Amino acid sequence: xxxxxxxxxxxxxxxxxxxxxxxxxxxxxxxxxxxxxxxxxxxxxxxxxxxxxxxxxxxxxxxxxxxxxxxxxxxxxxxxxxxxxxxxxxxxxxxxxxxxxxxxxxxxxxxxxx
Amino acid sequence: xxxxxxxxxxxxxxxxxxxxxxxxxxxxxxxxxxxxxxxxxxxxxxxxxxxxxxxxxxxxxxxxxxxxxxxxxxxxxxxxxxxxxxxxxxxxxxxxxxxxxxxxxxxxxxxxxx
Numbered sequence: 001x002x003x004x005x006x007x008x009x010x011x012x013x014x015x016x017x018x019x020x021x022x023x024x025x026x027x028x029x030x031x032x033x034x035x036x037x038x039x040x041x042x043x044x045x046x047x048x049x050x051x052x053x054x055x056x057x058x059x060x061x062x063x064x065x066x067x068x069x070x071x072x073x074x075x076x077x078x079x080x081x082x083x084x085x086x087x088x089x090x091x092x093x094x095x096x097x098x099x100x101x102x103x104x105x106x107x108x109x110x111x112x113x114x
Numbered sequence: 115x116x117x118x119x120x121x122x123x124x125x126x127x128x129x130x131x132x133x134x135x136x137x138x139x140x141x142x143x144x145x146x147x148x149x150x151x152x153x154x155x156x157x158x159x160x161x162x163x164x165x166x167x168x169x170x171x172x173x174x175x176x177x178x179x180x181x182x183x184x185x186x187x188x189x190x191x192x193x194x195x196x197x198x199x200x201x202x203x204x205x206x207x208x209x210x211x212x213x214x215x216x217x218x219x220x221x222x223x224x225x226x227x228x
Contacts, residue, residue, distance in 0.1 A: 032214060043118070043204050043219030044157075051214070089157065093213040100170045100212045102147075104157040 002027045002094050006105035014113050015082060021075040021108050023090035028068045031093035031100060035064050035075050037086040038107070044089065048075070080112045116140065118207050118220035126226045132193040135223045139186050139207030145169075146188035147217065148180060151202040163188050164211040192225075200227045 003026045013019050023033070032051045036044040048057045048064040050073070056065040063076040073090055089107040093100050119138045127133050139146050147170075148160040159172040163182035182188045186207070192199055202222045208215040 034213070034217075036219075041221075043221050044206070044217075045219070046216045049214075049216060091157075100162075101172055102159040102213050104159075106156045 002030075002092060002103045004090060004092055004103050004105035006088075006090060006108050008108060009106065010109040010111070012111040012113060013080060015080060017080050018076070018078050019080055019110075021077070021088050021090075021110070023073040023075070023105055025071045025073075025092050025103075027094065028071050029094065030068065031095050033064075033066055033073050033093075034091050034102075035062075035073075036089045036091065038089060039086050047088075082112045082114050085110055085112045118205060118218050120203075120205055120220040120223050122223060123221065124224045124226075126228065127195050129195055129197060129227055131195050132191065133195060133225060135190045135192075135203055135205075135225075137188045137190070137205035137207075137220060139188070139205075140218055143207035143209055143218070144186050145208045145211055145215070146182055146186065147206045147208075148188070148190050149204045149206070150174075151204060151222070152198075152200070157204075160190070162211070169211050195227045197227050199225065201225060 005024045034049045035047040050057050050066045061078040066073045087107045087109045091104040121136045145164045147162040151157045162170040166182045177193045180190045204222045206217040206219045208217045
């Protein structure tokens with residue numbers, strides 16, 4: 001059974017710092033991996049999607065890497081801003097008997113202090 | 115372009131009742147996925163509909179069902195409500211089937227079962 005873990009559960013850093021969020025998964029047979037952010041009381045916003053054949057994806061100040069063999073992904077945020085404060089979730093797509101399922105981690109609650 | 119809309123936003127039901135939630139996808143999107151988010155279990159995938167057919171399914175009991183209409187709007191039904199069904203229910207739409215496409219989430223429906 002695929003399990004996705006995100007450590008730490010919460011992180012607080014001063015504005016301007018570069019930071020890394022971690023995501024690990026137990027089964028390397030994933031279809032892809034996605035990073036989302038969730039603001040309080042709101043739905044999720046897709047940040048980056050990495051296909052299983054890719055090693056990384058970049059969007060603005062965000063860079064996500066994927067290492068299937070070690071079952072890990074990282075989300076790098078450069079020059080953090082207070083607006084980056086949110087909960088960040090990673091999710092992997094697994095294929096079981098031809099059907100896709102999305103498995104989420106519990107998320108990392110990020111606070112950027114001005 | 116209008117985003118994903120969910121109705122109602124808040125709902126209070128009594129144990130044993132049934133409930134129907136609605137999701138209107140972004141125009142042109144043919145896939146709608148449903149998720150349940152609770153503090154204890156986190157975010158869990160319920161099912162995905164594409165072209166009026168359920169394509170992928172998570173590990174939820176048969177009390178949870180859904181359907182999709184020809185205009186891609188989707189409804190989710192939960193019968194015989196239990197206290198543990200209290201959660202934020204999110205839907206997401208995307209251009210294609212499965213999870214290779216960016217997903218756009220709605221704001222969610224907060225269901226409270228008493």
